[in-house]
Amino acid sequence: MPASWRRRWQHLRHDRRAALLAWLVMAVVLVLLPFVTGGLLGRSWVRIVDFALLYIMLALGLNIVVGYAGLLDLGYIAFYAVGAYLYALLASPQFGLHWPVWAILPLGAMLAAGFGVLLGAPTLKLRGDYLAIVTLGFGEIIRIFLTNLNAPINITNGPQGVSLIDPIAIGGFSLGETQSLLGITLPSTYTYYYLFLALSLAIVFISIRLQDSRIGRAWVAIREDEVAAAAMGINTRNVKLLAFAMGASFAGVSGGLFAGFQGFISPESFTLFESIIVLCMIVLGGMGNIAGVVLGALLITIFPEALRYLGDVQQWLFGHVLVDPNDLRLLVFGLALVLVMIFRPAGLLPSVRRRREFSADESVLSQEQASLYDTRR
């Protein structure tokens, strides 16, 4: 990029009016997005965007555990399940309860946070691979637990899952039905979009605030060098549990929204594969960087859906479908992941720290600096 352009960009970055304009444009885009998407691509695409927002919340939650604190959690989807099942059990015919969403979501966040502490506590002395395997195990345990909690008392309705879950209703306004506001028709996917957008923005806001705080620094310190962090007075046990709890609480909220949105949940939605997909989102997008994580979540949700059109693309190119798009989807998706890992191993939008961690010089330097002498308990 020529020097004059770079200077102009730097100038623009710090220009207040330009920043305000950018915010305004983004706000307008976000408000109009469902209408544009629905109009151009059809309503099913708005539903895909809604799911993307749920995944953004999940990814930001996992970002706290893996990206900030450096704790490799492969069982994260268990907290999503906790939030979803809580909502399902409190707002469906399962127990005949129909609690309002503003009561269930905070409860879901807290319950998920509690599970975060529960699952995190035994892992505190573990590092790296061992931590990953144990969290993976816990994730699976939760799923199997939920699948089997239908006898002797039927709590979760087992593998059949819970259906007829109440849609989310805000102030008498049910998001499950098409609504009309100021003469504009808002189908259910649109109204859910605005709710999910609001909560996603709240979670982005919380993530930003946490990053630049005493707790955020403690998380990075633990990730960088846990022994040194403890030697500087950080209560590593509590700070790690806090990371698990905060990350889990985001998943708990997202899970509750998912249950209300989809109207039906079953243990099949909370498999190991889902945990790994969320992890992919933050690794590909750029671990530790909020914008990167959001981008990763969007791409990984939307890309496979866009690949469904490969049937049409083949029609257009060859006149007929050569390979079933469903088979092709996963192949292309996998290929895309591999390519990103080869050419941008730190992620598409890595945090400045992460990019440094991955530079070639850095790996030589870190090996030089690593020493045999390490103090451990």
Add this chain to the structure above:
Amino acid sequence: MLTVENVSKHFGGLVALDHVSLAVHAGEIFGLIGPNGAGKTTLFNVITALYEPDSGGVRLRTQMLSGRKPHEVVQHGLARTFQNIRLFANMTALENVMVGRHVRTNAGVFGAILRDRATRAEEQATTRRAQELLDYVGIGRHAHQLARNMAYGDQRRLEIARALATDPVVLALDEPAAGMNPSETESLMTLLSRLRADGVTILLIEHDMRLVMGLCDRVLVLDYGKKIAEGAPAVVRGDARVIEAYLGSVPT
């Protein structure tokens, strides 16, 4: 101020520390010297609760330190640096020192999210104090440099600044002058004298005899985990057992 009472530590069959006792008085600079492998860093690790002693205990003023967790030791006022520098490599110098302030501040998750007045005031105070400490140790101008990009001597100073951020009453320095040339060692000695004058008690492990002789009020010599001499540096230097430990016995 700091007392080590009859501490022993084994690693399987290896006796790393054998009934070691010492007492560091308030306001002094106490040197811990001895050949490599004598158990000096092991003793440090016992003092800072990274290891638990097999027998004996460590006391800071009236508080028992042994049996506690490392972060509690810092809370009580004992901070350390490491023999092989353990900075937070990908954080800036300022951020490293700010992490040191963690134990003396208490903003939690809600403070972080809401950024209420108290939290903001605390953050500002933390940043200010961190910059002050960087200036104090002489690397103020490198505040926004990444720790891993800093010159070696500056990294050592940064580690000291970070330890000072915890407001310690005793500072335990593990080979602070390792790898330094004479003029760097000179500036380090000035810094440590200043710390002593400002009321910080210092316990240090060192191999650089010029620093030990020039700065320490008292020294203790360890060899194979046992104390072989203790006292004023000039006296210890002449002790036959010390000379034998460092230089070997005179061949007959």
